[in-house]
Every structure is written in C-alpha cells, then in structure tokens.
Amino acid sequence: MIVNIPYGKTSVSLDLPDDRVVAVLQSIDFNVRLDEKRIIQDALDNPIGHSRLADLSLGGRRVCVVVSDYTRATPNGILLPPIIESLKEAGVKPGEIKILVAYGLHKPAPRELLKEFLGGEVMEELEVIDHDAESERDLTYVGMTSFGTRLSINRHIIGSDLIILTGLIEPHFFAGYSGGRKSILPGVAGREAIFNNHSYKMIMHPLARYGILKGNPIHEDMVEAVKMIKREMYVVNVAIDKSHKVVGAFAGDVFEAHLEGVRFLDRYIKVKSPMRADIVVTSNGGYPLDRDLYQAVKGMATGELVVREGGVIVIFAECIDGIGRGHEEFYWLMAEAKSPEEVLERIRREEPIKDQWEAQILARILRTAKVILVTKNIKHSVVEEMHMIPASSPEEAVEEAYRIAGNKPNIIAIPEGPYVIPYVEG
Incomplete structure (x- = not known):
C-alpha cells in the first residue's frame, strides 16, 4: 500500500505492506464546491x-x-x-x-x-x-x-x-x-x-x-x-x-x-480507530506547520492518541527551520535530561522555563512510545540527544520501526497529522 505523507510543500510516498496496515485515518471529504x-x-x-x-x-x-x-x-x-x-x-x-x-x-x-x-x-x-x-x-x-x-x-x-x-x-x-x-x-x-x-x-x-x-x-x-x-x-x-x-x-x-x-x-476530522497500533505513521501536516521540530510535537501528539504503550510513532517533518527559530531552550530541556521522566520532573520543579510545554508534551509521549523523526534538516546527533530516533528516509524509518515493534506489527497511518483527531473507543 502506498501512503502519501505531507512533507514541507511536497509529499513523500511510503510503501507499507497491505496485510499490516489496519487503518489509514483521514478526515472526511468536506465536499465543498463554493469558491x-x-x-x-x-x-x-x-x-x-x-x-x-x-x-x-x-x-x-x-x-x-x-x-x-x-x-x-x-x-x-x-x-x-x-x-x-x-x-x-x-x-x-x-x-x-x-x-x-x-x-x-x-x-x-x-x-x-x-x-x-x-x-x-x-x-x-x-x-x-x-x-x-x-x-x-x-x-x-x-x-x-x-x-x-x-x-x-x-x-x-x-x-x-x-x-x-x-x-x-x-x-x-x-x-x-x-x-x-x-x-x-x-x-x-x-x-x-x-x-x-x-x-x-x-x-x-x-x-x-x-x-x-x-x-x-x-x-x-x-x-x-x-x-x-x-x-x-x-x-x-x-x-x-x-x-x-x-x-x-x-x-x-x-x-x-x-x-x-x-x-x-x-x-x-474526528475519526474512529479500530485499535491502538504497534506503529503509527504520521506527519505534521506539511508546510508551514512542519517548518520546525518545536511545532512537529503536535503531529507526535496525534500519534500518541492511537499508539499502544511501548509502540512506535514515525513522524515526517521537513523542519526547514531546524529545532525552531528562538526555541533553543526546547532543545536544552530535552538534551540535558537523562530521560523523559527527568524532563517532566525538572519542569514541575523549576517552572516557568521557556518552551517548557513543548518539552513536557514530547516527554509525556516518549514515556508511552518511541519516536522516529524523519527529516533531512536536523543532525542525527541532535535528534538522539532529544531522546528520539533519527531517520533520513522513509525506508530507514520503516526498517527501524519494524526492528522495535517486531516483524508483524499492526500499522496505522495518519497522513494529515494534527489536522485529524483519531480516537479509540473504550
């Protein structure tokens, strides 16, 4: 199955095995004909x-x-x-x-x-x-x-x-x-x-x-x-x-x-998911919302809604502005901590800290799932220092997700990222 994922002002094609994809969650067609x-x-x-x-x-x-x-x-x-x-x-x-x-x-x-x-x-x-x-x-x-x-x-x-x-x-x-x-x-x-x-x-x-x-x-x-x-x-x-x-x-x-x-x-835009998946593939909706990593946490939070505990979120974000213009503190909050739990504890103890909410939500997500970031605009070492897994291509990301989740994982794709609200009943 080919799934097109928004990436900057274009998109990337992701080839996923038909028998592993349990759902592609997308907004319902608005079917608007007016100018x-x-x-x-x-x-x-x-x-x-x-x-x-x-x-x-x-x-x-x-x-x-x-x-x-x-x-x-x-x-x-x-x-x-x-x-x-x-x-x-x-x-x-x-x-x-x-x-x-x-x-x-x-x-x-x-x-x-x-x-x-x-x-x-x-x-x-x-x-x-x-x-x-x-x-x-x-x-x-x-x-x-x-x-x-x-x-x-x-x-x-x-x-x-x-x-x-x-x-x-x-x-x-x-x-x-x-x-x-x-x-x-x-x-x-x-x-x-x-x-x-x-x-x-x-x-x-x-x-x-x-x-x-x-x-x-x-x-x-x-x-x-x-x-x-x-x-x-x-x-x-x-x-x-x-x-x-x-x-x-x-x-x-x-x-x-x-x-x-x-x-x-x-x-x-509220779309029911049949289950929580081992792997959730999503985006930050393309340009301009995916212009930096600071904003890309929103797409990760969408994946969080339907990923199983211990699963993997694969997020595509071009990040032409890197971590984000003026958001260096976001990087340091993540990189100076030894674990997501330490990020949360520091924010709770020392707030207010600039950029703390984005770091807090990313740390919360990382307590539930691994995050693979697909981008060519942030050094792999920086991504790793922020407790995520870097990937330069769709193939590299899928291979790493399979390594973490196992050989026969269930996969959910959410191409639009934060422009959709997926939910699991119960």
Whole structure:
C-alpha cells in the first residue's frame, strides 16, 4: 500500500505492506464546491450572534485586527482583504486600522516572511505591529482569572475600540482547538500570563487534549481572559482541508462563531480507530506547520492518541527551520535530561522555563512510545540527544520501526497529522 505523507510543500510516498496496515485515518471529504472567497464573504454577510462589520458605525473608531503568525496556514491573502473592505464600508480609514501579529512567545518573523504570510498589499497599506510578550512597555495589566493567570495584554488591544480576531480553527494538542479566544491568550498576552495558562499542572490535566473544550482548564482560562477585556470583539475564523483550501468560515461573536466552527470541524476530522497500533505513521501536516521540530510535537501528539504503550510513532517533518527559530531552550530541556521522566520532573520543579510545554508534551509521549523523526534538516546527533530516533528516509524509518515493534506489527497511518483527531473507543 502506498501512503502519501505531507512533507514541507511536497509529499513523500511510503510503501507499507497491505496485510499490516489496519487503518489509514483521514478526515472526511468536506465536499465543498463554493469558491474560497465566496465562503469567506458569505460568513461576513451572515455573521453569527453579531451585526455585519459593514453595517457597524465605525467612523473615527480605532480597529485592531489580530492575525496568526507564520507557523499557521491561515490564508491571509484571501481572508484579510474582505475584512478590510468591510471596515472601509463601515467608515474606517486605513490609518485607523492596525494589524497586530499574535506571536505569543514565538520569535517575530523577518519582513520577507511577514510579507509572505500577510500579503504585500496589507503591508503597504496598513500599520503592522509585532506582539512582544516580553516587552513590559507594550503590555497593559487587566486583572487575574480564576485560574490564577495575571493577564497583561498588548496595549494596542486596550487602545482599540474594536478588536477583530482572525485565524484558523484546527485541532490543538492542549487547548482543544485553535481559533477564537486563543488569539488573545496566548496570542497577544504577556509572558507571565502565557506561562500560567501553559503551566505544568494545566497541561497535565487529562482534559487538556485534542478536540476537548468542556472541562479543559486551558480553554476555560482563555475564555475568561477574553471576557476580561472590555472592548467590542469580532471573530473571523476559517477551517481548511488537507490541501489548505478554505472549506468553512465563521464570523461574528467571538464565542458563538468560534463554537460553530468547532462543531463544523468535529463532523469531518474526528475519526474512529479500530485499535491502538504497534506503529503509527504520521506527519505534521506539511508546510508551514512542519517548518520546525518545536511545532512537529503536535503531529507526535496525534500519534500518541492511537499508539499502544511501548509502540512506535514515525513522524515526517521537513523542519526547514531546524529545532525552531528562538526555541533553543526546547532543545536544552530535552538534551540535558537523562530521560523523559527527568524532563517532566525538572519542569514541575523549576517552572516557568521557556518552551517548557513543548518539552513536557514530547516527554509525556516518549514515556508511552518511541519516536522516529524523519527529516533531512536536523543532525542525527541532535535528534538522539532529544531522546528520539533519527531517520533520513522513509525506508530507514520503516526498517527501524519494524526492528522495535517486531516483524508483524499492526500499522496505522495518519497522513494529515494534527489536522485529524483519531480516537479509540473504550
């Protein structure tokens, strides 16, 4: 059986024996025939729980449009123009619109990359601001959530009359789903707030997992954070398919529209697995999410959902940015420890530590299964120091997986990686 696995902007073909593959878990075909631009415009014309942007009286009001960073496949080129046009129809002048890039604690992008994921026209017409979670002068304290998160937010949020949150709704490995409230926390929040929301205790909670919102403390903390910001908010989120084409758009109230998007996705991406497998082969969904190892932990966490204890997860990730721009601490947290258990103990004892959540989740996965990383952009020695097994080719990865799991292993393939939520009943 030939399985095509996304890898960067292309894919690799993996030849797996038919008699060993028990399932290829993929999202259900969205079967959407509408043009992407039409889908987005329809959402703007028919908002959920809110008036149309174009119908609001916004003349002279300051607007902040929050966008995701370069690690997300948000189609800003077709998403932002109709939003900006709606604002202009409502009386907003370009000089009254700011674009705020929600980096959280990620490193800001160089201008060339910024232009790539925002679009040249947006860069030329509007002021674009990089959020800096470490800059005290750019943050305003707004209060504390019931989860003990001391919430400081980018001052451009507080200084705006209308805040528009944009981005993708997709599975998230501890927030349940991305989109909506996540643009605020961690997107444009301060360092202290992000660390508390992503703390060891919060991430270890059994409901802080893919596809779970109810009872998930990380999600609920984010919701509280949004409610503490006493400004008018609006959301325009999209859902994409495996080829990164827009298949759904959801605009309007920041909570109602986001939840409608989650319900939409649930119907297509939650896929039942017949069993837990000896070997799970997956990816990080290709570019841009697989541009570094830091993000690739998400694909590993997808494999964790259906691998047996003591099994093997094979993850394909191009990692053109290596471990990750500005994520050196992720490497050191893993490499300085003698075992995954030691990683977890250090984080529990010494937090906050930069990049601790990615290291924590990787260490948690490694307690259950071996991880084989297929990439040509990270030295084998570095991968080994981080307690994983390196492979430069699909053949090498499969051979090593068989060596660990035995000669007749059961195999599950999840080509889309973190864009699918597999589950085993019981």
